[in-house]
Amino acid sequence: MLYIPKITASPVIGFVEFGNVPLSKITPATIKRFLEKFNDKPGARDHIRKTISSAWTWGREYYDEVPRNPCLELKAAPRTSRTRYITDDEYAVVYYIAPSFWKAMMEFAYICRARRIELVRMTHDQILEKGIQLRRAKGSLDEITLWTPRLKKAYQIISELRRETKSDYLFCDTNGTQMKKDTLDSQWQKIMGQAHKDGLLEERFNFHDLKAKGVSDHEGLISGHKTLQAKQVYIRKTQEVKGTK
Incomplete structure (x- = not known):
C-alpha cells in the first residue's frame, strides 16, 4: 500500500501541512524528487501525482493559506506503452x-x-x-x-x-x-x-x-x-x- 501524505489544516491559523511539512516549503522540484522514487512504476507514479494534485486543489478551495499547486508546473512523465501481443x-x-x-x-x-x-x-x-x-x-x-x-x-x-x-x-x-x-x-x-x-x-x-x-x-x-x-x-x-x- 502506497502512503500518500495528506493536506491538513493545523489549529494554528495560517499553517497548512503536507504530511509534516508546511505547504509553503513544497516546490515543483520537491514533488518531482518524490515522484522519481516511483520511476519503475509509471502507472503508480502518475496516480500519485494526480492524487496529490487533486488534494492540493481541494485545499486551495478551503484554505487561504494554501499556495499555488506545484503539480501544475510538472510535465507528465512519458509512458512507454506495452507492445506485448498474445498469439x-x-x-x-x-x-x-x-x-x-x-x-x-x-x-x-x-x-x-x-x-x-x-x-x-x-x-x-x-x-x-x-x-x-x-x-x-x-x-x-x-x-x-x-x-x-x-x-x-x-x-x-x-x-x-x-x-x-x-x-x-x-x-x-x-x-x-x-x-x-x-x-x-x-x-x-x-x-x-x-x-x-x-x-x-x-x-x-x-x-x-x-x-x-x-x-x-x-x-x-x-x-x-x-x-x-x-x-x-x-x-x-x-x-x-x-x-x-
Missing part, C-alpha cells in the same frame, strides 16, 4: 491449463475487450438477451457485446461453476462475495508460473494484455475509448487494411 497459440495453451473460473474470465476479457475490474464488478443484470453489457471503467464508453457461440460457452462455464452460489456478481468467489485483487493476482501468477514451468509459454503476459489482444484482433478495433490516443494503447499488432479504391 493465438499462447492464448490456447494458457486457456488449456487454466481452471474453469479463469477460462471464463479469459474469454470475457478477450471477446468483450474488458478490464479485469470490469469483470469483477459485473452483475447478473448485465447479462442481456442480446449479449453482455459492459460497464466500462475509467470513463470509457459502455457497450453491449453481442452473443457468439464462444461467448455463450464462457457464460455457461461460469454459470455452472457458481450455480449453487447466491450472489449479485457473476465472477464472485465461492462465498458469493466480490473477488479481491490480491487473490486474483495470486491465482493468475500461479497460472502463468505453471505455463512457464511446463514449457508451454516462453514469455509471461499480464491479464490486462488479453484486452489488448481482443482490441487488436477485433475487426473494428473497438475498445470503448473516447480518443484515438487512448485506443492506440491497446492496438498491439500491425493492422492489415484494404487500399483505397
